[in-house]
Amino acid sequence: MPLRRPRPFLAALLLAALSLTCAVPAAAADTPVRGSAHLGMGVLAHDGSAGSPVTRAAQTEGVDVSAYQGNVAWSTLWSSGVRWAYTKATEGTYYTNPYFAQQYTGSYGVGMIRGAYHFATPDTTSGATQAAYFASNGGGWSKDGQTLPGVLDIEWNPYGDACYGKSASAMVSWIADFLTTYRARTGRDAVIYTATTWWTQCTGNYAGFATANPLWIARYASDPGTLPAGWGFYTMWQYTSSGPTVGDHDKFNGALDRVVALANG
Template identity: 65%
Template sequence: MSVPARAPRHLSHVLVALAVGIPALALAWSSTAGAATGVPEPSRPGDDFAGSQILRHEGTSKSGVALTATRGTQGVDVSSHQGNVAWSTLRKSGVRFAYIKATESTSYKNTSFTQQYNGSYKAGIIRGAYHFATPNTSKGATQAKYFLAHGGRWSKDGKTLPGALDLEYNPYGAACYGLSHQGMVNWVRDFSRTYKAKTGRDVVLYTSTKWWKTCTGNNSGFGKTNPLWVPHYGSSVGVLPAGWTYQTLWQYTSTGATVGDHDRFNGNLDRVKALANG
């Protein structure tokens, strides 16, 4: 009876190394893609809104003076923090566009979204929705799909802006959500590509220059495709993240009239309409 030849000792070592290496590689890819597991969902999503963590980590202008940007088209952004919004008052004051928080992670929808989103539309204000990102709770594509299913869709009606992705410091832990620079870039790209595949529009990116430098290594790969919405509570918009030569939107104060957060579109109303029309 013939005896099967034993595999060479060095070959068995290679097979063991491969067996160990495959899950390690998978784990590394998962971390890079931002698909962390076992991370709890946000515990107080109603407190998370565009600029909430920018204010906490970066503060306001050194002068502390409430600023009024005079150039461009006036707008606001709101979340459940404001509850029912007096849209007619804002319209009369000159507000012509608004962004409304719709979702966070894959477990939260703004409880005031319907009044805010439909109310702004009925008041003649061009509106859009935004998603507060938590890149450590699920993949970018997963959160983009949740956002799209709960208010984030775009329609070519001339009154709806493309959705926005709110990227700022983690309210619940490490500032960059435990991701490497490349991991964060991959997560943002995953969200952005998914949103565009479903709507045909590039998602607007809300982020501060400091956060972008800290968490993406100041990646320059989105400036030619994604409109920039930058928060900077000072006398000017300040230095922009790499890849962008101008901002589309500037959140210039958190202490404006009626709702607090006020923004300026970098252009006249016809440019706001152009962004809405795609």
């Protein structure tokens, strides 16, 4: 006569089998899908948020958008005082924003001064390759008074190691490669978007780009805080990811005529 297993034993065995079939490694479940990165994706997680921005004289409100926002209500943003915008165009050499046309031309259509940005992935291809991809897929520039120079979004890696597996010197070389190629393709020096903590960690707080490349600093606090080495002032400041209509809101460090001046080069 076969031995009968106690019912508690069978229940435990079934539970163990279910846990093996349903378990998903935490890292795999939490890793974003390639292409989903955007300006400031790592700011809250790494820098946090503290306080409300201090109102300063002669600052101009802006926004930045990606596919995450979908079709944007540009007329609503214009009515609220937003006068400039940046749209994600590309990431690595494997992604273009499917909403780029609506976002980029839509902001232009309501009268905003607008530009495009590239989310860098230094662990996938060279800086030169990504700059060329960006310039060919929305990151170009024309002197029409409404087109801002392209932006290199260089920040925490949402898909793995914060510094993309690169040493500080290798990261600086990658960035230089991107900037040199972008200037050769467009005639403009790209804006650098970053956060001071990431820049310090991953470039060794390199100061060599400050003379040519405007700084767009990310910090969700009452002020932009300490800037990366070399820059004595910021050109733009992303100060929140929870603003009205579109979450990511920014301040240009100057009146509207200075935004126009940057557009015209």
